[in-house]
Amino acid sequence: MRNQSIERTRVSAPRDMSSVSADAVADLEDVARRVYARAGRESTLAREATVDYLFGGLRSLPAGFTSLDASRAWMVYWCVHGLALLDVDVASRDEALARDVVRFLRACRRRRGRRACFGFGGGPGQMPHVATTYAATCALVTIGTEEARETLVKEDVRAFLMSLKDETTGGFRVHDGGETDTRGCYAALATAHLCGVLDDELTRGVGTFVARCQSYEGGIAGEPLGEAHGGYTFCGLAACALAGSLDALDLGNLERWLANRQGEIEGGFNGRTNKLVDGCYSFWQGGCFPVLQRSSETLLRQFSNRSAKALKVDADGAVDFDDSSRAIGVCAATLYQPAEYPPGSPSPAPFANGALQGWILDCCQSDNGAGGLRDKPGVGRDHYHTCYCLSGLSLAQHYGRCGVVEVVGPLESNTLAKVDPVVNVVQSKYDAWMSKQI
Numbered sequence: 456m457r458n459q460s461i462e463r464t465r466v467s468a469p470r471d472m473s474s475v476s477a478d479a480v481a482d483l484e485d486v487a488r489r490v491y492a493r494a495g496r497e498s499t500l501a502r503e504a505t506v507d508y509l510f511g512g513l514r515s516l517p518a519g520f521t522s523l524d525a526s527r528a529w530m531v532y533w534c535v536h537g538l539a540l541l542d543v544d545v546a547s548r549d550e551a552l553a554r555d556v557v558r559f560l561r562a563c564r565r566r567r568g569r570r571a572c573f574g575f576g577g578g579p580g581q582m583p584h585v586a587t588t589y590a591a592t593c594a595l596v597t598i599g600t601e602e603a604r605e606t607l608v609k610e611d612v613r614a615f616l617m618s619l620k621d622e623t624t625g626g627f628r629v630h631d632g633g634e635t636d637t638r639g640c641y642a643a644l645a646t647a648h649l650c651g652v653l654d655d656e657l658t659r660g661v662g663t664f665v666a667r668c669q670s671y672e673g674g675i676a677g678e679p680l681g682e683a684h685g686g687y688t689f690c691g692l693a694a695c696a697l698a699g700s701l702d703a704l705d706l707g708n709l710e711r712w713l714a715n716r717q718g719e720i721e722g723g724f725n726g727r728t729n730k731l732v733d734g735c736y737s738f739w740q741g742g743c744f745p746v747l748q749r750s751s752e753t754l755l756r757q758f759s760n761r762s763a764k765a766l767k768v769d770a771d772g773a774v775d776f777d778d779s780s781r782a783i784g785v786c787a788a789t790l791y792q793p794a795e796y797p798p799g800s801p802s803p804a805p806f807a808n809g810a811l812q813g814w815i816l817d818c819c820q821s822d823n824g825a826g827g828l829r830d831k832p833g834v835g836r837d838h839y840h841t842c843y844c845l846s847g848l849s850l851a852q853h854y855g856r857c858g859v860v861e862v863v864g865p866l867e868s869n870t871l872a873k874v875d876p877v878v879n880v881v882q883s884k885y886d887a888w889m890s891k892q893i
């Protein structure tokens with residue numbers, strides 16, 4: 456990808472224009488400043504403690520987790536994928552546990568209407584849902600055993616996905632009689648891709664539907680006329696990438712919105728304009744940049760169709776970020792970002808990948824090296840945030856600059872496995888699975 460100067464047009468309320476959301480943002484910035492100013496900050500990932508925490512999520516959970524009964528397939532994915540990012544293969548470490556997990560997912564399969572048509576519910580006996588079908592599929596790909604492979608009967612999964620196709624809009628309903636949104640589009644196409652059944656019938660109209668969800672801000676909403684949101688933006692962009700329909704989107708406007716979601720002090724991403732930075736958006740927003748990197752041809756074609764003024768391409772190929780964050784003092788960008796990119800070095804993604812790693816390592820790890828990651832300082836860890844913080848950390852290490860791995864902190868504890876950004880499965884697991892796909 457050629458160097459592009461991303462205009463940073465972050466609009467934040469001045470300190471004297473107080474509002475509830477602006478005050479909350481300023482408070483979190485102060486918390487992050489204090490963390491980054493602390494002497495002895497090591498930016499070390501509590502690797503083994505996090506492995507223990509994720510294995511705990513697969514084995515047994517306290518009674519308080521009953522509220523997540525409809526998300527048990529998700530819980531499996533968050534833990535199995537988190538472990539894979541930490542280079543732990545569940546089947547090698549604990550064969551019996553891997554078998555139990557696959558059998559549990561098998562019990563989540565549920566027929567929908569026709570004989571050969573099934574998806575996965577959030578738990579045994581629950582209605583099949585496209586999001587939990589995606590989660591179960593990714594977990595099975597990651598476990599990767601023969602038993603896992605046999606659990607996905609691809610023709611039946613395809614029939615389930617087609618049963619959710621909304622022919623009127625081109626999108627996908629999330630379940631029988633459910634709403635049509637960008638989440639449904641992504642989950643359906645990512646599942647079909649991993650099952651090797653992605654075809655024109657499934658992808659038809661998806662680009663048109665997602666384009667109707669792109670807001671004036673540049674990000675993507677769940678439904679047409681909704682507010683741009685990080686999770687939906689990733690889903691919409693990745694769905695268009697899977698459908699081969701990226702041209703349906705205004706990618707330049709999307710990239711500008713994404714770049715402005717990264718907190719100048721915190722280094723992490725927020726999910727919406729004027730909202731707080733949150734660890735899980737390390738993936739939902741950060742994951743869009745590698746997808747855009749892969750789509751650079753489309754992106755550059757769209758740029759070249761605009762005026763030279765809007766283009767702002769650097770003549771000598773040098774990086775030309777707006778460096779306003781570096782003038783602020785103690786912030787993630789000053790501490791973790793390489794001071795300069797040597798001439799001739801590969802192009803960076805238009806996000807501060809070192810600063811994002813700093814946010815995840817120093818603000819999102821649970822206190823006292825207990826393992827697991829969280830939304831932000833002051834709140835507890837959970838499996839969802841552990842999964843998506845680690846996914847974001849992986850892509851910040853592997854996709855900051857094309858072909859160069861940049862790791863903040865000690866290499867041995869901090870280096871994660873590379874992730875495939877479109878489906879969010881560890882690359883080696885994805886490659887092994889797809890190489891056996893007929």
Ligand SMILES: [Zn+2]
Nearest residue numbers: 733734735830
């Ligand atoms: Zn979150």
